[in-house]
Amino acid sequence: MLDQIREMSVAMKEETIALRRHFHMHPEAAWNEVETTKKVVKTLKDLGCEIVQVGFGGTECGVAADLKGGRPGRCAGLRADMDALPMDEDNDVPYKSIFPGVMHACGHDAHTAMLLSAAKILAEIRPKLSGTVRFLFQPAEESGLKSGAKAMVEEGALEGVDEVAGLHIWAQEPSGTILYRSGPVMAAADGWYLTLKGKGGHGSTPELAIDPTITAANIVLNLQAVVGREVSAKETVVVSTGVVKAGETAFNIIPDTAVMNGTVRSFNPEVQNHVEEAIRRVIAGACQIGRCEYSLDYKRFIPATINDPGVTGEAVKVFGALAGTENVKEMGLIMGSEDFSYFQQKVPGTFFFLGSGNAAKGTDNAHHHPRFNVDEDALPLGAACLEGFAWSRLCGK
Ligand SMILES: [Zn+2]
């Protein structure tokens, strides 16, 4: 059946490309995917899918829908994110974004198109399917504070789903390759926001002031000791201070306050917990030493993306059959984050990558670059991997 799935996906290539170009030309940023959602809903209804829910997070964006097979069985989820980015496109292509300030620069147009093609092909082989495929067209992957995946999970989009798969286009690997990883694959992203309150004064009489810059400097240095001295060298974690602001007008004024922001990236939840506790301790200690008062807001934005070893192992066999085992590679850790992790907190799943880099075609620019583009020749393989995952989870080989 996997051979047949591959052939059907290749035969649908032009249709998949046309879909991708439609979404590329009409990009919608996080929580604005209204027209994209409408087009997806119409296509799924035409295929005979049952709509589970349209609209998540109090919006009209996002779809969960079921394709029920000819026989009862398990339920496999397939997810695509649909949002574009708030930026201008610099590509000179006929399907360039027609909306100023919005661009599909991460490949989510391709994700949406591939999952719709997968839905069409799975609908064609529906009588042979034992069980249900749940299509999860997600809004707002790029939004950070209000995650589309989190909203879908909280509103029940995974009810009844046994396992889930998602893929991301990856411009930094050549077209035709599939990248996988078992266990942690993308980092958890936390942010911390700190205001230090001292007491302003004249630069010549520091004894009459409480200088928050000294405390800020202590914090910057001691945070690096958290990574270097409190976390095992076998773990991967980053603590970065991105903002330090204090004073700005004159060389002889001791500022009243200092503002600091930073980020933490980690994979192991135990390390994440320890680092948060250590950051709170370092800040409290430095403020005690420096006599500063402070307010700290520590936020956990996105959890780590952790692939289930069992599901990933089975998926890798499918990818090998579809792409050729020589084109399926294990990948390293990525310090960026991905809210697919919320689906994986609910059910076992795997998040894998579809190489789409081709220097000759100019599709090797970094994600979020104004000239990011996708090698469309890679799309049939991506669609086939989604179909193949669902087929293998429901029907075996
Ligand atoms: Zn992105």
Ligand SMILES: [Zn+2]
């Ligand atoms: Zn992305």
